[in-house]
Amino acid sequence: MRTAVIFGAGGFIGSHLAERLKSEGYYVIGADLKYPEFGKTACNEFSIADLRYLENVEDLIQQGVTEVYQLAADMGGAGYIFSGDHDADVMHNSALINLHTAKRATEIGAKVFYSSSACMYPAYNQTDPNNPNCSEQSAYPAAPDSEYGWEKLFSERLYKSFQRNYGLDVRIARFHNIFGDRGSWNNGKEKAPAALCRKVAEAVNGGTIDIWGDGLQTRSFLYIDECLEGIRRLMEAPQSFEPLNIGSEEMVTINQLAEIIMDIAGKELNINHISGPLGVRGRCSDNKLIQDKLGWSPNYPLRDGLVKTYWWINEQVKNNSK
Numbered sequence: 552m553r554t555a556v557i558f559g560a561g562g563f564i565g566s567h568l569a570e571r572l573k574s575e576g577y578y579v580i581g582a583d584l585k586y587p588e589f590g591k592t593a594c595n596e597f598s599i600a601d602l603r604y605l606e607n608v609e610d611l612i613q614q615g616v617t618e619v620y621q622l623a624a625d626m627g628g629a630g631y632i633f634s635g636d637h638d639a640d641v642m643h644n645s646a647l648i649n650l651h652t653a654k655r656a657t658e659i660g661a662k663v664f665y666s667s668s669a670c671m672y673p674a675y676n677q678t679d680p681n682n683p684n685c686s687e688q689s690a691y692p693a694a695p696d697s698e699y700g701w702e703k704l705f706s707e708r709l710y711k712s713f714q715r716n717y718g719l720d721v722r723i724a725r726f727h728n729i730f731g732d733r734g735s736w737n738n739g740k741e742k743a744p745a746a747l748c749r750k751v752a753e754a755v756n757g758g759t760i761d762i763w764g765d766g767l768q769t770r771s772f773l774y775i776d777e778c779l780e781g782i783r784r785l786m787e788a789p790q791s792f793e794p795l796n797i798g799s800e801e802m803v804t805i806n807q808l809a810e811i812i813m814d815i816a817g818k819e820l821n822i823n824h825i826s827g828p829l830g831v832r833g834r835c836s837d838n839k840l841i842q843d844k845l846g847w848s849p850n851y852p853l854r855d856g857l858v859k860t861y862w863w864i865n866e867q868v869k870n871n872s873k
Contacts, residue, residue, distance in 0.1 A: 554578045556611055556661075558602055558652065559622030560594055561585045563734035564666070564726075564778060568620060569593040571779045582611050583623065589733040603644055608651040612659060618786065620664045621652045626699055627740030629763070632670070633828035638698040645699075649706040653713045653721075662720040664786055667707050667794055669727045670700035674831050680769040680804070683833035687725070687794060687840050696831050707794055714791065722785045727798025727836040731775030731856060732863035737871070744772050744857065747809050748864040756818045763827030766806035771799040771835040774856030777849040784845050792844050798836025801853045811854055815861045 560581025
């Protein structure tokens with residue numbers, strides 16, 4: 552039986568990943584600052600642990616652990632990342648976790664998956680909402696639009712340095728806006744799909760919802776099941792690659808995203824555009840390299856994922872209002 556450790560197992564992607572690995576026959580050890588918020592953990596063992604401390608990382612990555620999935624990070628949605636109020640914590644906390652993980656995994660010879668982010672791509676390549684450049688080779692010259700992106704870029708280089716110098720087997724994916732059920736939806740760290748699902752669910756038919764900016768900024772959003780498939784295919788590949796995008800190429804404006812959700816809900820709503828943190832003007836995954844390296848790329852329709860996500864969040868809104 553293979554043994555996997557998931558850092559960030561109490562979070563959205565981590566809790567889903569625990570279920571996936573358990574279904575594949577892994578013995579799963581999870582760690583986080585909190586238990587999963589929506590449902591019980593699928594982990595065989597779960598520790599409440601602050602991974603900024605080396606001794607906690609050493610206790611969790613013991614001899615016999617074959618794989619480490621490093622998803623833990625200090626992060627949130629645009630309101631959290633782009634305000635500037637959390638920059639020091641975002642960089643300090645996440646960097647410590649990655650420094651400790653790289654060192655300990657190298658010591659015991661465990662394979663590592665590291666979840667990077669599309670936020671590390673240069674902002675100067677994402678000013679055109681209709682033609683953003685997020686190919687993997689566009690990462691340099693570096694110019695992320697947030698300290699969150701800079702930390703992700705630093706940690707990519709950290710893990711690749713441990714690979715070159717000490718033989719660490721590491722697989723790195725740049726996530727593009729992962730969404731789905733059992734994710735943050737009302738705590739200030741939710742991403743755009745969850746935030747808009749909540750706003751639509753709360754709104755009375757014929758009412759109004761707020762959207763930051765003019766709503767013409769573009770993004771692509773990847774449903775959680777496709778994210779997990781990409782992670783597993785990358786980890787099972789016979790060799791390591793340079794960082795690969797795991798995201799959807801189905802690009803929409805934020806206005807279009809809202810309209811899809813309204814249609815799913817069966818509501819006609821007005822959009823009120825207000826000022827707020829926006830991030831880059833355009834971002835969409837480029838899947839040429841992952842298709843070339845893995846013979847696979849995500850293709851799950853955005854609407855299908857939003858149907859599942861909206862009705863889950865709608866139920867949360869109902870329960871929360873009781």
